[in-house]
Amino acid sequence: FQRTLDSGLFRSQLTSTGSILREAWGDDAEWAVALVMRSKDEIRTALTGTATLLIVNAPGECVIGGRKDDVRAVVGRLGGAAIFLDDVPFVHLPAIAPVQEEYRALHLLPTTPPSGVRFYSAAWARSYEVTTENCAASIVANAMRGFDFTALIEQAYADGVRVFVEPGPQGSCTRMIGRI
Secondary structure, eight states, X not given: OHXXXXXXXXXXXXXXXXXXXXXXXXXXXXXXXXEEOSOHHHHHHHOOTTOEEEEEEETTEEXXXXXXXXXXXXXXXXXSOOEEESSOOSOSSGGGGGGHHHHXXXXXXXXXXXXXXXXXXXXXXXXXXXXXXXXXXXXXXXHHHOEEHHHHHHHHHHTTOOOOOOOSSTTHHHHHHHHO
16 A cells, blocks of 8 residues: 555556646546446447546446546436546556556565455456466556456356455445346
8 A cells, every 4th residue: 555655656647637647638638537327338329539438337337537528528418417526546548558567566566365265357357366467467457448347246156156245345346246
């Protein structure tokens, strides 16, 4: 966590007004992220400009991001219902390619997976062998392309997983898994 705090990635480069955003879309670009209660297919047909489908949370619940005007245009095409999220880093899209290696280096950490536990990558929507390199690669893929949480949970279920444990606060993944 301290490495993340010390890194310029989340203090100046990948912030909502950061250098990577400005390099990708110009100095006047405003990054916006919104939770939209529509299917991924509906959203894909409504995308315009820089607006991108970042995350599929659950059926009928997705996160989009892009220039503020483009995100608002997509929300308008979909009927105007969205929750705009503040202070979300500029990630889950290919525009972060200039810092891809720095992002990877930040996530190269020693790993010692416990035996008998299967680990899944949200970016790859499948299980994978936990190694230092694989973990960093999964995190970078997530940052470069976003992820489909629905596909991940469906794959885990198809693999026989029946118990999901959420260690984080507020139960947001538990809520999404219930919907999936």
